[in-house]
Each structure stands twice: as C-alpha cells, then as structure tokens.
Amino acid sequence: AQKVTQAQTEISVVEKEDVTLDCVYETRDTTYYLFWYKQPPSGELVFLIRRNSFDEQNEISGRYSWNFQKSTSSFNFTITASQVVDSAVYFCAPSPANQAGTALIFGKGTTLSVSS
Amino acid sequence: NAGVTQTPKFRVLKTGQSMTLLCAQDMNHEYMYWYRQDPGMGLRLIHYSVGEGTTAKGEVPDGYNVSRLKKQNFLLGLESAAPSQTSVYFCASILRLAGGVGEQFFGPGTRLTVL
Numbered sequence: 332a333q334k335v336t337q338a339q340t341e342i343s344v345v346e347k348e349d350v351t352l353d354c355v356y357e358t359r360d361t362t363y364y365l366f367w368y369k370q371p372p373s374g375e376l377v378f379l380i381r382r383n384s385f386d387e388q389n390e391i392s393g394r395y396s397w398n399f400q401k402s403t404s405s406f407n408f409t410i411t412a413s414q415v416v417d418s419a420v421y422f423c424a425p426s427p428a429n430q431a432g433t434a435l436i437f438g439k440g441t442t443l444s445v446s447s
Numbered sequence: 448n449a450g451v452t453q454t455p456k457f458r459v460l461k462t463g464q465s466m467t468l469l470c471a472q473d474m475n476h477e478y479m480y481w482y483r484q485d486p487g488m489g490l491r492l493i494h495y496s497v498g499e500g501t502t503a504k505g506e507v508p509d510g511y512n513v514s515r516l517k518k519q520n521f522l523l524g525l526e527s528a529a530p531s532q533t534s535v536y537f538c539a540s541i542l543r544l545a546g547g548v549g550e551q552f553f554g555p556g557t558r559l560t561v562l
Contacts, residue, residue, distance in 0.1 A: 366551070376490075376537065376553040422489055426551075434480055434505060435551055437489030 333358045333425050335438040343444045344413050352408045352441045354423030360384075362428040365399065365406045366435060371419040379421075382406065384428070413445045449473055453538050453554040460528045460561045468523040468557050470538030476552070478541040479521040480505075481513060483534040484556075490537060496521055528561045535559070 334357040344350045356365070367379040380390065380397055390397045394411045406425075410417055420442050424435035454469040470479065477498050482490035482505075492505030494513040502513045510532060512524045521540075525532060538554040 368553075374535070375555050378550050378552070381550055424489075434492045434495055435490070437482075437491070439487065439489050 333360070333363070333427060333436045335423055335425055335436055337421075337423055337438040337441050339441045340439070341442045341444070343446065346414060346445055346447050347412050348445075349409060349411050350413050350443065350445075352410075352421050352423075352443065354406045354408065354438065356404050356406065356423070356425045358404070358425055358427070360427045364426045364428055366424045366426065367397070367406075367408050368422045368424065369419045370422065370440070376422075379408075410443075413443075415445050415447050418443060418445045451538055451540055451552050451554040453536075453557050455557060456555065457558050458560070460525075460559065462529060462561060464528050465524070465526050466528065466559075467525075468536055468538075468559075470521045470523070470540075470554055471519055472521075472540040472552070473519060474540060474542065474552065475518070476540035477518075477543045479515065480539045480541075480551070481511070481521065481523045482537045482539065483507065483532075484537060485534050493523065493536075528559075530561045533559060533561045 336355045363384045365382045369377040387399050396409045398407045420440040422437050422440045424437045426435045451472045480495040481493040484490045491507050493511050496502045496515040499518045514522045536557045539551045541551045542549040
C-alpha cells in the first residue's frame with residue numbers, strides 16, 4: 332500500500348519569501364506517479380504537476396519547482412518569491428501506475444499562508 | 448467542454464434520508480472516482496470505476512453505493528444518511544494513456560451536511 336507524509340501541517344511566510352513544501356512517500360510499486368494539487372480557499376482542486384517515477388529530472392514552471400529524489404522517496408515543492416495568491420492547502424499524492432483504477436493517495440496537506 | 452461537473456453543489460439532509468450525488472464528465476475518460484474530504488484531512492477514496500458497468504470499493508466505502516450505467520456519469524448514493532457522512536464530496540476522472548494515466552480532473556465538490 333502507498334502512504335504519503337506531509338510533515339509540515341502549516342507554514343506561514345511573508346510575501347517574496349521562498350518556501351519549500353516537503354513530501355515523503357512510501358510505495359512498493361516500481362512504477363508510480365506523483366502529483367501535487369493546490370486547494371485554494373474557494374475549495375476546488377487545482378492540478379500542479381504529474382511526475383512519472385522513471386523521470387527524476389527536476390522541473391521548473393515559473394515560480395514553481397519540484398525536486399524528485401527517488402533514493403529518499405521525496406518529491407518536494409518549492410515556491411519562489413511567494414505571493415498572497417499562493418495561500419492554499421497543497422497536497423502531494425502518489426498513485427500506482429499498474430493497478431486498475433490508479434486512484435491518488437492523498438496526504439493530509441500543508442496549509443500555506445502568505446501575508447503581505 | 449465542461450470538464451467534470453457535480454450536482455448538487457450543496458445539500459442538507461436529515462439523518463436517515465437518502466440522496467444521490469451526480470458526477471458527469473464530457474472528456475470520454477474511462478476511470479472515475481468519488482472521494483470525501485473532512486476538515487484537516489486529505490481526500491479519501493470512497494468508490495471508483497474503471498469503466499461503464501464496473502465499480503469497486505475504495506478506502507471508505509461503508510454507507511455508500513455507486514453506479515456507472517453510462518461512461519460519462521458516476522452516481523454516489525447514500526441510502527440512509529448519518530451525521531458522520533457530513534463532508535465535502537469530490538468526483539474525479541482520469542484519462543487512461545498508453546504509458547499509464549494522465550492528470551486526474553476534479554469536479555468542484557458537493558458540500559453535504561447531515562443533521
């Protein structure tokens with residue numbers, strides 16, 4: 332069974348600070364996917380990234396970047412120069428790749444508060 | 448292209464009442480899911496479906512039933528609502544790709560309160 336740990340329950344930063352959200356997962360699958368979702372105060376779930384376990388390259392998208400370390404089972408998310416609009420709950424979610432259904436396994440999330 | 452839609456958006460039930468939540472997707476996705484989200488928690492899988500006419504239990508299936516009679520629709524039923532089922536319910540669908548699966552698309556959620 333898969334499991335994900337987001338050890339940081341809440342993080343508070345001031346605008347323009349960089350912030351890293353940690354994600355550690357457990358899986359016995361050799362092939363899997365890793366996702367990050369954002370849930371702003373309005374409640375919807377916003378897709379941020381999907382990463383295949385075979386692809387260990389780090390990824391950058393604007394102010395967002397992801398550091399995938401398969402050796403330590405971590406998939407950390409960094410926001411550079413944070414903004415108030417980044418305030419949300421962020422979920423890391425692994426998903427097995429070779430099982431029917433491939434549901435996401437959600438962690439409890441990290442609540443990020445960015446103040447001006 | 449509306450993506451994933453959920454009906455209704457809000458509902459208040461009394462203990463023992465029944466209701467059905469409707470999820471519809473227009474992306475021709477094969478896989479569909481129902482999750483619930485409780486305060487301070489991530490999403491937990493209730494039931495899922497890998498295709499029309501098939502359903503399977505997830506992590507927290509008790510008290511719920513589902514049906515997938517049409518590929519685009521996934522219904523979640525509560526036969527006898529209980530206060531413990533007060534939650535926000537999310538539906539999701541996913542496109543099956545040759546190399547695996549793509550992004551999981553989520554509906555806007557249904558906020559259900561059981562008194």
